[in-house]
Amino acid sequence: MSGSRRILITGLSTYWGGLLARALESEPSVEAIVGVDNEEPSVELERTEYVKVGAQHALLRRVVEAAEIDTVVDTRLVVDSVLTTPRLAHENNVIGTMNLLAACGGPQSSVRKFVFKSSTHYYGANQDDPAFFDETMGRPHPPGTPIERDVLEAEASVAEFADRNPEVTVSVLRMANVLGPDVRTSHKDLMGLPAIPMILGFDPRYQFVHEDDVVHALEHVVKNDLPGVFNVAADGVLALTEVAGLLGKPYVPVLSPWGTGLAATVASRLGVRIPPEMLAQLRFGRGVDNRRFKAAGFEYGYTSREAVISLAEHLRLHPLLRDAAEPYRYEREVEEFLRWSPNVRNSRPKEVVAAMAAPGPPPPPVDHYDDLEAEEVLPLLGSLERADLEALREYERGHRGRESVIGAIETHLSPPAATP
Amino acid sequence: MAESARTSLSLREGPEEGDGEQSGLPSLRGDDLRRHLPGVEPDRTLTDWGRSERVERVLDETLVDFMYRYWFRAEVEGIENVPASGGALLVSNHSGALPPDATMIGKAIREEHPHPRPLNITVEHFFKGYPGFSMLLPKVGAVAAHPANVHRLLYDEQQLVLVFPEGRKGTEKLYKDRYRLRRFGRGGFVHAAMKARVPIVPVCVVGAEEAAPVFAQFSLLQKLTGLLYVPLTPTFPHMGPLGMLGYLPAKFKLRFLEPIHFDDPDQEDPSSEVQTVAQEVRARIQENLFDMLAKRESVWFG
Numbered sequence: 079m080s081g082s083r084r085i086l087i088t089g090l091s092t093y094w095g096g097l098l099a100r101a102l103e104s105e106p107s108v109e110a111i112v113g114v115d116n117e118e119p120s121v122e123l124e125r126t127e128y129v130k131v132g133a134q135h136a137l138l139r140r141v142v143e144a145a146e147i148d149t150v151v152d153t154r155l156v157v158d159s160v161l162t163t164p165r166l167a168h169e170n171n172v173i174g175t176m177n178l179l180a181a182c183g184g185p186q187s188s189v190r191k192f193v194f195k196s197s198t199h200y201y202g203a204n205q206d207d208p209a210f211f212d213e214t215m216g217r218p219h220p221p222g223t224p225i226e227r228d229v230l231e232a233e234a235s236v237a238e239f240a241d242r243n244p245e246v247t248v249s250v251l252r253m254a255n256v257l258g259p260d261v262r263t264s265h266k267d268l269m270g271l272p273a274i275p276m277i278l279g280f281d282p283r284y285q286f287v288h289e290d291d292v293v294h295a296l297e298h299v300v301k302n303d304l305p306g307v308f309n310v311a312a313d314g315v316l317a318l319t320e321v322a323g324l325l326g327k328p329y330v331p332v333l334s335p336w337g338t339g340l341a342a343t344v345a346s347r348l349g350v351r352i353p354p355e356m357l358a359q360l361r362f363g364r365g366v367d368n369r370r371f372k373a374a375g376f377e378y379g380y381t382s383r384e385a386v387i388s389l390a391e392h393l394r395l396h397p398l399l400r401d402a403a404e405p406y407r408y409e410r411e412v413e414e415f416l417r418w419s420p421n422v423r424n425s426r427p428k429e430v431v432a433a434m435a436a437p438g439p440p441p442p443p444v445d446h447y448d449d450l451e452a453e454e455v456l457p458l459l460g461s462l463e464r465a466d467l468e469a470l471r472e473y474e475r476g477h478r479g480r481e482s483v484i485g486a487i488e489t490h491l492s493p494p495a496a497t498p
Numbered sequence: 499m500a501e502s503a504r505t506s507l508s509l510r511e512g513p514e515e516g517d518g519e520q521s522g523l524p525s526l527r528g529d530d531l532r533r534h535l536p537g538v539e540p541d542r543t544l545t546d547w548g549r550s551e552r553v554e555r556v557l558d559e560t561l562v563d564f565m566y567r568y569w570f571r572a573e574v575e576g577i578e579n580v581p582a583s584g585g586a587l588l589v590s591n592h593s594g595a596l597p598p599d600a601t602m603i604g605k606a607i608r609e610e611h612p613h614p615r616p617l618n619i620t621v622e623h624f625f626k627g628y629p630g631f632s633m634l635l636p637k638v639g640a641v642a643a644h645p646a647n648v649h650r651l652l653y654d655e656q657q658l659v660l661v662f663p664e665g666r667k668g669t670e671k672l673y674k675d676r677y678r679l680r681r682f683g684r685g686g687f688v689h690a691a692m693k694a695r696v697p698i699v700p701v702c703v704v705g706a707e708e709a710a711p712v713f714a715q716f717s718l719l720q721k722l723t724g725l726l727y728v729p730l731t732p733t734f735p736h737m738g739p740l741g742m743l744g745y746l747p748a749k750f751k752l753r754f755l756e757p758i759h760f761d762d763p764d765q766e767d768p769s770s771e772v773q774t775v776a777q778e779v780r781a782r783i784q785e786n787l788f789d790m791l792a793k794r795e796s797v798w799f800g
Contacts, residue, residue: 205627208646209547215646279629281636283548313536315546317636335629362626365546367650369534383539 082149082191082300084110086142088178089154090128093261094195096121097293098151102300112145114138115154118408125417128408132174138181142189149191150182151296155232157197157225157253159353160264164224171228172235179239182246191247193299194236195292198252198285198309198366199229203358209283210315212367213252213307223354240305249299254311254366255359257385258289259392264353269386270393271350274322277338278331281319282363285311288380288388298376308371314382315365324386325393333360420449447473452482459490467491532654547618548636557638558608565598566605570705570750573800574606579754582613585652585696586757588660589687590703591679591783592668598745599706603660604639606752618651618659622666624726645690653694660701661687663776670715670727676707677791679784685776692772697757700779702786708748708797749800751790755782 085102089095090113102108103124111126113119119128131137142150154174156167175194182189201207202217221227233250240248255265268274287295287310295310322329333341333352338361342352352360372378380388416422447455447470459467471487474480536546544550566572580586590603604617620643625631641647643661651657662668667680691698712729719728719735728735733744758775794800 206623206642206644208644209641210646210650212646277629279631279633281548281633283546283636314539314542315548316542317544317548320542320544361632368536369531372534373531381536381539383542 083108084145084147084188085112085149085151085300086145086147087111087113087126087151087153088115089152090115090119090126091117092153093120093289094292094296095119095151095153096123098153098296098300099123099126101293101297105301110145112141112147114141118410120408123413128413135177135180138178142181142187146188148188149193149300150178150189151193151195151300152178153195153296154178155195155197155229157199157229158264159223159225159355160267160351161262167225168228171225172231175232176235179235183239183243187243189246191300191303192236192239192249193296194233194248194250195296196233196236196250196252197229198254198311198364199226199355200233200252201364201366202226203282203362203364205362207362207364210365210367211309213309213370223358225353225355247303247305249304250307251295251299251310251371252307252366253292253295254285254287254309254364256289256292257286257389259389261289264351264356266389267351268356269321269325269327269389272327274318274325274327274329275333275345275350275352276318276329276331277333277357277360278335280335280361281317282360283315283317283365284321284359284363284382285315285365285368286382286385287312287378288385291378291380291385294379295371295376298374302375304374308374309366309368310371310376311366311368312378312380312382312385313368316382316386318360318363321386324383325390448477452480455483456486459486462490464491535654544637547641549616549639550637553634553637554639558605562601562605565745566602566609569745569747570598570602570709571800572602572606572705572750572752574610574752574754576754576756577606577610579699579756580607580611580615580658581697581699581757582611582615583656585656585694586658586699587648587652587687587691587694587696588617588658588699588701588754589779589783590660590662590701591677591787592662592664593671593676593703593707593710596710596743597662597669597706598709599703600660600662602706602750603701603703603752607658615658618657620648620659620661622726628725645686648687648690649694652690652696656696661690663687663780666726669712670729671712672715673707673711673713676711677704677787679780679787682776682780685772688772688775688779692760695760697759698775698779699757700755700783700786702753702755702783702790703750704752704787704790704794705748705750705797709745709750711746748797749794751794751800753786753790755786 085108087095087099090099095113095115096119099111099113100121100123102111103126112129113123113126114129114131116130116132118130129141131141152175154170156162156170159167162170182192198211200217201211201215202219202221204218206218208215221230236248236250240246256263257266291312292310319329333345338357339354342357345352462470467487467490471484471491474483474487543552580588588603590599592599600619604619607617608614616639619640621635621640623642623644625635625640626642641651648659648661651659663682664680665683671680688698710731712731714730716728716730720726731744732746737744758779
């Protein structure tokens, strides 16, 4: 583990943000995890502190400074226009990124690492694309859709930040289309349909990455210093007909090759939303060269094919499980109780408890010792081991120093010593 | 390839400066990246390029086989010049309305070579954007003629790649200009071979010009349909789209020439050599074409 000890995660309510926080919680060397977002997190978290704040510059800077954050992981980027409106997406992707970077930059800043989750929408999907984009390649044509413009602008400001702050390790991960049981994307919606719609006469190439691999990839760059840009995409580029075959569904070339935009509008009226950035992919497809991130030590858990199969299994099981598992809902009071109340005994992992108590003297061997009166303590002493008794004596001397308690401990300690 | 400089994120890295090496990162195009090529998934029927063994085999055993054996009665010379292993760039003359030459070269390597290998045929980017072609061509081994694609195939995957440096200038030319090579572009193919450190194998094809002669080009129809060109051939357009496949039974002769190796792949300024080699390859193909034509007694019987 390199220097990352105090980590700020933006977009805690996104799937990745939440799961990354959870994964980092089990790392003993991570002292603090702060998650910021303007929506509440969607996964249960043990010791991550959630701060409800948007991407306003002044507030973020105060959070970063106050918590002495050394690593910022930005998982906020919205790369799917079905999830929000273009205006909100722009606000989040471009303005939000600028604000966050402004909060992290500057000579006094404690931030030493910045991880940015981007998307292979950076490359677009065009007729004269190479079959495999590598990280040095730009897109052949300027972007035509709002989401693609956002990704380019956001990456441009990250690149500028990297130039102006040479002491900060900046990693950019360009994620391919994400698939998996838990994340919602427009491509997953498409694959959930009874038949896969296609553009007549086109069989685009698709490369996916499983949702677990996305979280592991973010974890990998937090734990290792890997400056630069990396494509994150699983091995294997599938044709869309092949994807349909793996899902066990028919494919229907219902979208006309000319006037496809119009056909997509008709489809969205009928309840099948096909966003513009997806239309380009349905026509030309996209493959990326994933070897650089593999050379940097990352191992994928799934190939593209296995990611599709895992989604297929989920889609088959989904109707059966629909009502079984209640989704997690964030309740502030409950979370606060679970995290900070001294009465919570079981929910915290051991290392977390150790980390929380680390700065002070060792804790007394009796739970909630500080709350107990002398007469409540005395009956407990008989059940304690010799070492624990000695520790308790030290603790009592250092704290309340009640003579009755110390005396009782002495008596419990003396008999074995007297009769060897 | 057009790099959009404003938005391309280079950060503080770059194989040229060697910064990547210093920070313990592998360089972007180093030898070691070849180790990280994706493995083969045995359950898949398509490659990562979209090539389908099944579609290819079906076509190969039926239509292509018939054309090769009985219709064109192809005759092959110098097949031993195609290396049995490692990458190699095949360079050929190009002609015909819907050119049959690429398919026949691929078939010749499968039929005659002691180690049959798949051939990747580079095609214009246009085909990726045209419905139907976009779906079918990758299935039978066509790859868009992007420098990065050619490099990956030749260098990283060590495969055979066929290019037509004349490009569409070759297929557009009329019957009266047959067997006279057009300009060989800017010699990009030589650069690709040098960069990938693979030999160039020049190939001469005789017969394709007569099999699909082009008498005229309809520029208005071309604009209306959005196709690359709309030619007048013996069977097209009056016999409909299938008329494009109406090849005349000309005798095909293929000649693979001695490979050209590059002695010093790491020289400082390859640009002067690129032009020299491009000229040389063109001259050798042209010379051999005239030689083959001079020896040919009949267009139809050889």
